[in-house]
Amino acid sequence: MxxxxxxxxxxxxxxxxxxxxxxxxxKIGWGTYILALIILVVIFAIIYVVLGLIxxxxxxxxxxxxxxxxxxxxxxxxxxxxxxxxx
Numbered sequence: 001m002x003x004x005x006x007x008x009x010x011x012x013x014x015x016x017x018x019x020x021x022x023x024x025x026x027k028i029g030w031g032t033y034i035l036a037l038i039i040l041v042v043i044f045a046i047i048y049v050v051l052g053l054i055x056x057x058x059x060x061x062x063x064x065x066x067x068x069x070x071x072x073x074x075x076x077x078x079x080x081x082x083x084x085x086x087x
Contacts, residue, residue, distance in 0.1 A: 027084035036080050040073060 025033050047069065051058040 024081060024084050028080060033080065036076070040076055044069060044073070 047065075048062060051062045051065075054061070
């Protein structure tokens with residue numbers, strides 16, 4: 001569903017090749033990009049490990065907050081790409 005809401009005029013063509021995607025990451029900075037993804041993975045790992053330690057209730061909470069975490073991750077990555085000055 002998120003992919004169907006994404007396209008706008010010229011939006012698909014803008015990042016259709018891997019060279020353009022790498023150029024965008026280059027504008028952000030490879031170190032910044034990799035560090036941002038590592039931070040995201042660590043935050044998710046901590047949340048899921050802590051909730052995984054709670055037997056049944058933890059699984060229910062993971063099921064409930066999972067979609068919110070995915071929206072957070074998508075927004076985080078979107079802001080990361082927008083920091084390159086391309087929108």
